[in-house]
Amino acid sequence: MRTSQFPLNTVKETPADAEIASHKLMIRAGLIRKIAAGIYTWLPLGLRVLRKVEHITREEMNKAGALEVLMPALQPAELWQETGRWEKYGPELARMQDRHAREFCLGPTHEEIITDLARNELKSYKQLPITYYQIQTKFRDEIRPRFGVMRSREFVMKDAYSFHLDQESLQKTYNVMYQTYTNIFNRFGLKFRAVIADSGAIGGAVSHEFHVLADSGEDAIAFSDASNYAANVEKAEALAPQGERPEAAETLTLVDTPNQHSIEEVSRFFNVGAEQCLKTLIVRGDDNRLVALLLRGDHELNPIKAEKIPGVLSPLQFAGDEEIIATCGCKPGSLGPIELKIPIVADRATALMADFICGANRDGKHYSGVNWARDLPLPATADLRMVVEGDPSPDRQGRITIARGIEVGHIFQLGDKYSAAMNAAIINEAGKNQIMLMGCYGIGISRVVAAAIEQGHDERGIIWPNELAPFQVAICPMNMHKSDRLLETVEKIYRELLDAGIEVLLDDRKVRAGFMFSDMELIGIPHRIVIGDRGLDSGMVEYQGRTEHESREIPFSEIVDFLK
Numbered sequence: 001m002r003t004s005q006f007p008l009n010t011v012k013e014t015p016a017d018a019e020i021a022s023h024k025l026m027i028r029a030g031l032i033r034k035i036a037a038g039i040y041t042w043l044p045l046g047l048r049v050l051r052k053v054e055h056i057t058r059e060e061m062n063k064a065g066a067l068e069v070l071m072p073a074l075q076p077a078e079l080w081q082e083t084g085r086w087e088k089y090g091p092e093l094a095r096m097q098d099r100h101a102r103e104f105c106l107g108p109t110h111e112e113i114i115t116d117l118a119r120n121e122l123k124s125y126k127q128l129p130i131t132y133y134q135i136q137t138k139f140r141d142e143i144r145p146r147f148g149v150m151r152s153r154e155f156v157m158k159d160a161y162s163f164h165l166d167q168e169s170l171q172k173t174y175n176v177m178y179q180t181y182t183n184i185f186n187r188f189g190l191k192f193r194a195v196i197a198d199s200g201a202i203g204g205a206v207s208h209e210f211h212v213l214a215d216s217g218e219d220a221i222a223f224s225d226a227s228n229y230a231a232n233v234e235k236a237e238a239l240a241p242q243g244e245r246p247e248a249a250e251t252l253t254l255v256d257t258p259n260q261h262s263i264e265e266v267s268r269f270f271n272v273g274a275e276q277c278l279k280t281l282i283v284r285g286d287d288n289r290l291v292a293l294l295l296r297g298d299h300e301l302n303p304i305k306a307e308k309i310p311g312v313l314s315p316l317q318f319a320g321d322e323e324i325i326a327t328c329g330c331k332p333g334s335l336g337p338i339e340l341k342i343p344i345v346a347d348r349a350t351a352l353m354a355d356f357i358c359g360a361n362r363d364g365k366h367y368s369g370v371n372w373a374r375d376l377p378l379p380a381t382a383d384l385r386m387v388v389e390g391d392p393s394p395d396r397q398g399r400i401t402i403a404r405g406i407e408v409g410h411i412f413q414l415g416d417k418y419s420a421a422m423n424a425a426i427i428n429e430a431g432k433n434q435i436m437l438m439g440c441y442g443i444g445i446s447r448v449v450a451a452a453i454e455q456g457h458d459e460r461g462i463i464w465p466n467e468l469a470p471f472q473v474a475i476c477p478m479n480m481h482k483s484d485r486l487l488e489t490v491e492k493i494y495r496e497l498l499d500a501g502i503e504v505l506l507d508d509r510k511v512r513a514g515f516m517f518s519d520m521e522l523i524g525i526p527h528r529i530v531i532g533d534r535g536l537d538s539g540m541v542e543y544q545g546r547t548e549h550e551s552r553e554i555p556f557s558e559i560v561d562f563l564k
């Protein structure tokens with residue numbers, strides 16, 4: 001491609017509603033344009049990336065034996081009434097009427113449609129197991145569309161659905177999909193984690209989410225480096241035994257006191273009952289000087305109590321890279337005090353503290369829970385680490401890391417939730433009707449593009465992983481229009497690269513070098529070569545990788561091989 005035929009739509013201005021890097025960069029680099037809240041057009045450059053995400057996903061799904069279908073966006077209410085979701089789904093479901101006043105919705109997901117297909121098309125157990133998938137546009141009337149295509153109202157999803165005779169078969173396909181997702185996200189070149197998740201509005205018992213790790217992620221995920229345990233924090237909380245789990249943090253106060261306190265001391269200190277201290281997390285500095293109290297529950301009372309203590313520090317003063325021991329109050333007698341070590345990065349302390357609550361006891365009756373106050377400005381928390389002493393987290397392995405994640409994929413074992421409601425049965429080996437079991441598997445195709453940028457960018461622009469880059473190589477010729485021999489050489493290299501199967505963007509605009517460079521950096525092309533008259537004399541091309549700070553010279557004769 002040449003920029004004369006493939007115009008770049010880069011802009012200087014960042015839209016006022018763009019809060020995170022990927023949103024800003026997708027607008028500035030000319031990947032998307034907003035039409036209305038949460039509704040976007042993909043420009044040619046952005047679409048190239050979206051198509052790559054689709055392509056990799058499609059290849060891996062095909063490899064796993066899934067069959068591609070294409071289901072309608074517009075779905076009749078009757079199917080949703082069969083499963084009860086017409087009532088239950090709530091205002092996120094975009095409902096409408098046709099000219100005959102029949103009710104429809106724009107599909108946010110396709111369980112009803114696929115189950116209807118399966119009950120009509122699948123007759124015998126011999127056709128099972130089977131997995132269908134599609135790459136298709138979804139509609140969700142999100143209460144707060146934001147972050148560009150990360151949380152939009154219309155977006156592209158890959159959704160897959162599997163049908164089974166028994167649980168063993170469902171588990172087998174689920175494992176295949178888990179591995180397929182791992183392959184897909186590895187091919188994207190992104191850092192990710194698969195975590196145990198809550199199955200939300202889709203339902204079912206077993207589910208995993210795939211998260212791209214990024215500080216701006218809306219979810220907090222917890223993972224243990226001593227074992228395979230990894231969970232969405234929402235789920236980590238849900239795993240805690242009921243009754244022993246602390247409530248969400250509501251108020252943060254920091255106080256300066258000389259000592260670490262036991263729960264009894266704390267209750268005396270604040271003149272509150274031990275019950276109330278169960279709702280208290282104390283955090284102190286290693287030097288025994290700094291104590292932070294995360295007060296939960298009675299937030300009317302506690303800050304007042306705290307203010308009575310001399311030397312109250314405002315949360316913002318709580319800074320420094322020191323390691324902090326957190327002691328979590330427990331019911332006297334039943335649970336021992338809990339200690340957590342949390343190295344906290346200076347300017348993030350406030351957000352972290354306000355966000356964070358976790359506990360585990362020493363006598364093996366564990367609980368763990370972390371609550372992130374979602375309405376706070378998103379903190380950068382990727383390097384929050386906590387070490388839980390004793391027996392933490394559900395598989396009782398030692399060290400847990402909390403990180404921010406962007407949910408890019410979600411797999412579920414649905415069981416018979418939809419198939420039973422819609423009577424999707426087949427004839428089994430005994431000749432009897434049997435309700436099928438189902439799994440479902442989603443990837444947020446458009447969200448992956450934004451997530452890749454969250455993970456890969458710098459002050460100059462986007463840094464694409466090779467597999468997702470819209471072009472691999474940018475050729476920037478210096479004053480090509482003034483030199484015939486330069487024009488000839490540039491055309492020759494351009495051809496050779498194309499012939500070698502490399503996607504090249506030749507910048508044939510009559511613009512300054514600096515202008516070309518900043519555009520190519522902004523749109524994130526991984527490799528750039530600069531060719532000028534001087535280089536022709538010396539036989540050298542200037543090469544610079546997107547993440548490198550200096551260029552180097554490479555002989556003309558080697559450049560194609562070098563870039564292959």
Ligand code: ATP
Nearest residue numbers: 149150151152155157407408409410442443444447
């Ligand atoms: P979230 O928790 O972010 O709202 P979800 O759990 O509601 O997502 P799922 O029903 O699991 O989403 O859908 C499968 C995938 O679709 C998600 O993992 C995510 O990558 C993507 N997705 C969901 N909602 C949106 C949205 N509003 N915009 C873009 N992608 C989305």
Ligand code: MG
Nearest residue numbers: 092140142200
């Ligand atoms: Mg959602």
Ligand code: MG
Nearest residue numbers: 200209407410
């Ligand atoms: Mg979710």
Ligand code: MG
Nearest residue numbers: 200209407410
């Ligand atoms: Mg989900």
